[in-house]
Amino acid sequence: MSVISFNDGWACRAPQGPFAGAFGGAIARDVRLPHDALRDETRQPEAPGRGAGAYFPAGAYTYVKRFEAPQDWARLLVQLEIQGAFRRAQVFVNDEFAGNRADGYARFFVDLTPFLKAGQENELRIEVRSGEDSRWYSGAGLHRPVLLHLSEPLDVVPDGVTVETIRIEDDLAVVEVRSHLRNAAMNTCTTRVRTVLNGPDGQVVAEGSVPLTLAPAEGATSRQRFYVRSPSLWSPDEPILHTATVSLEGREDVHVTTFGIRTVAVDPLNGLRINGRSVLLRGACVHHDNGPLGAAALPRAEERRVELLKAAGFNAIRAAHNPLSVAMLDACDRLGVLVMDEAFDMWTRFKTPYDYAAEFPQWWEADLESMVAKDRNHPSVVMYSIGNEIAEVGSPHGARWARRLADHVRALDPSRPVTNGVNAMLAVLDELPRMAQQAGATDSTGGGLNELGMDGAFNAISALPQATQRIEESSAALDVLGLNYADSRYEMDRQLFPGRVIVGSETFPSQIGRLWPLVLKNPNVIGDFTWTGWDYLGEVGIGSITYESDSDAPGGLEREFPFLTALTGDIDITGWRRPISYYREIVFGLRTAPYIAVQRPERHDDKVLLKSPWAWSDTVSSWTWTGHEGQPVTVEVYADADEVALLLDGAEVARRKVGIERPCLTEFEIVYFPGELTAVAYSDGVETGRMMLQTAGSATTLQAISDRYELANDDLAFISVDICDADGLPVSNADAAVTITVEGAGVLAGMCSARPATTERFDGDTWRTFDGRALAVIRSTGPGPITVTASAPGLAAGQLSLHVTA
Incomplete structure (x- = not known):
């Protein structure tokens, strides 16, 4: 083939x-x-x-x-x-x-x-x-x-090779290779199926062949077990890949499959184990779009997202709410990022007027088979999710569907656990008015759930006995119960359901300082997946903060046109890490230095009308606020420390304990003056780290930096364009309309900034920067040089050269 x-x-x-x-x-x-x-x-x-x-x-x-x-x-x-x-x-x-x-x-x-x-x-x-x-x-x-x-008439079928690690011992791995062939010829045929396993260095680690006879129109599977001595195992820390090459006797063509030798197991005492070692999932939910490229899943764009998510401290991705692309799975295999691949966002009940619920009863089996066939040789995939916030899981009808889907997945691939992202509040939606009252929607002070906020309401209702009862049957069909916004169940389910394994399949980003200690405390909880790891198009403004001065103050979470993005996520649509990302990294214990984020001074006295539970603070890591000299400003410092001292040009201007507002965070109210702002973190009186922000000078130039300068054909380069001063410092409070021109063997594939509300087009060559930054994506069209120029009125142009190999 x-x-x-x-x-x-x-x-x-x-x-x-x-x-x-x-x-x-x-x-x-x-x-x-x-x-x-x-x-x-x-x-x-x-x-x-x-x-x-x-x-x-x-x-x-x-x-x-x-x-x-x-x-x-x-x-x-x-x-x-x-x-x-x-x-x-x-x-x-x-x-x-x-x-x-x-x-x-x-x-x-x-x-x-x-x-x-x-x-x-x-x-x-x-x-x-x-x-x-x-x-x-x-x-x-x-x-x-x-x-x-x-x-050929007699050949391995597409997706016909399956590689499974049967078991791993101290000095031995047992690997089974199953090759499914089909005979479309008019006569019975006998062939030999030869399989060669190669290690990461290309050396043969095992090989063998078996005969296989097929009658006309028959399919048959050869099964070969290989015993790999002193195996190199795949894990998130060491993503070591092998290849299996399958060929048929007398034929030159081969079928090559990449795989990793690894095992997956879950239980409520040890959590998730990869090759027998416990792993906590530091997870990011991700939508499928690639920002300025729209929904196009170009391989380099998918790989870059995985690279940046891992660099930000995530070790796991949850597909939201549809199966990941092959390109993203390949990248997760290479880079060592674990995957929860998700099949559906709805089953038989509609969420939008013309969605997949109309086709689900006819197509669910084929679509599950498609996902498993795509995933089963990818070592990064450690869990299958059969759905997200399915309303019917709180009914007997929904429990029957959960069993059917979970059992079908297990029949296709018994080597991975099955989960479902359950929103317990949605599961009891029909009882919500009565339950809200029971949970405290009103009381003598008129507060209750309204005072709890949306995040508190989700948690309170999810923990009620009615929710426990309604989701019990559908949850019993799973190997791991995914809970969306229901961390109130983590500890109580340890007592109620001692055999239940839980994953925080979707959680509010602002709560990670409280949630991660719960994950560490409860061995039945295998990790946390924040909504979201990467900002995305649509569901506009669900992570926004609405101020009194905003012209589009919403009645609900959705913002008005021209809002474009959800405005949530640790990483914005350009690939730039937002302050919440560094806060999370500190909570995870992956960063020792503190991090400084400054709330926008122009919003200091603007009243907040609505703050979404998917929002972080409206902050920028910058100490350049021209025009706000002598005015009050709120400075946030994130640190895993007892206290933080704030220094301006070396002189201490404030000192405050950490953890008053939320874990690993403290806030300072000071007056803005240009200079060097330094945060120094202390634990037990000993300095544990520091970070400095420096005021930039006047904006003079555009700086263009590519993530790569050598490209293959039909490849991508992501070019960050920053407004800088004469010394090359970014000027985050200066914005300009940047135009990109491309000459040579490439085209401008897309452009954007992280501005959440705009009428600019992704296929346009001019975008206004946001916080002094924009992104251009170049797609190569053939071998040769590419010259990219970024220009803007009143600023020196930025230029760079790329080269496309043959």
Whole structure:
């Protein structure tokens, strides 16, 4: 079997035919996959999905690719692998219907063999559409890669090789390789299946072959057990990868699978164990979009996100709320980041008017099979999630579904635990008014849940006996119970359900200082996943703070157009770490130095009308606030210490204990004057670390820095553009409209800043910076040099050179 990239040579246009007028014209444009067609549409205040979809309109698109099919393809089986097509994809070959898929994130295969014309030009057409089918920005189109599989009549099927670690001993690992073959020939065939295991250095660690006989139209599986001596194990700290190469007798083509030798186990006494060693999940929930690239899952963009999340202290990712791309899983394998891959955001009950609930009863089995087939050879995947905040889990009907889904996953892959992200409050939604009163919604002071806030309300209701009873049956179907915003259950479930293992599958970011000690204290809790690790498009403003002076003060959490992002997450959409990220790193015990964040002085006296539980403080790590000299300012310092001293130009201006407002944090009210602001942390009177911020001078230049300067073909470079002073210090309170020009073997693939509300377009070449910073993404188009120039009125241009290898 051979696999061919099928990402080039596509045209994208609006639909043609009797309904074309509903979605605009039919002008085609050449595109290279992965591609998000919705990203380049005009956002509208009255878009049907409103803020949930970031005010992007509904969309329908047709992708067309014309290609020559060589004459020798007539004797082969030809299958198309589509790793993600959002949504309700219809596949046509030479104008004949060949296949379809409802889920926009499912990886699926379409058999093209009956429709191809060997020795002639063929047309492949894929139609997709989206609109009011997600609670976030979905994008639309062929947003993940497309591949072509060419197989001999007798061959290993796509996804046909499974590698499983059976057990690990002191000096030995038992690894089983299962290869599934199919015989499409007209006669019975016998072949030998040869498998070679190679270690991380390329050396052979085990090999062998077995005969296999298949009758016509029969499928069969060869099973080979290998005993690897002194194995190099895969773990988050040492992500050591092996390869399994499977070939058939007399054939030159091979099937290569990457895997890791490792085991996974969970129990309420030892938690999660990788290779017998306990591991706590420092987790980040992540949506699928790549900011300025929209929903397009380009491999380097996926890899960069994993790199930056790990550098920020996370060792685990939870897919939210759909299976991760193959590219992101590959990156997690290489970099040693654990994965909870998630199948669904809904089962049979709708969350939006046209979502997957309409197709779930018909497609759930196939979509679970797709996820497991994609994941099972990835050592980074340690847990499967069958859903997120499924309303029906509090009913007998929902418990039956939970059992069916969990059992189906176990039948496909018994080597990994199964979880479900349960929101216990949503599970008792029908009883909520009565339960809210029981939990204290009103009392003699008129407070109760209103005083608790949303985070307190989730916790209080989730701990009530009705919630315990309603989720018990569906939870019993799981190996690990995922709890969303219900840490109140951690300790009580140790007593009520001694055999229950829990993961904080979704938690409020501002509460990590309180939550992480609970994880450390309770061995039945295997980790915490914050919402979110990375800011995303849609669900606009759920992490925002609304001030009295804001013109769009909301009645609820959703903000008005032109809000674009959720404005939550440790990392913004440009890849820049926000202050909450450093606070979390300190809480995790991964950073000893303190961290300084300054609340925006212009907001100092602005009354807060609404602060979302997904929000952190409105802070920037900067001591450059031109125009606010002599005015009051609030300085936050994060530190794992007893107290912090604040120094301005070497002189102490304040000293305060840590932990008064929240764990590992203290606040200072001082007056802003330019200079050097230093925070010094002390424990037991001994200095444990310090951090300094320096006031920058006037903005004079743009500084452009790329994450990489050597690129492959069809690769990405992420270029940070900062406004700086004459000494190269960032000027965070100076913003300008930055224009990017690209010359040579590359194009501008996308541009943005972290500004949460804007009408700027990701396909535009000019963006206004936010806190003095913007991001440009360059996509290489062929070998040769690339010159990138960043310019802005009144500032010296920044320029850099990239090189694309052949």
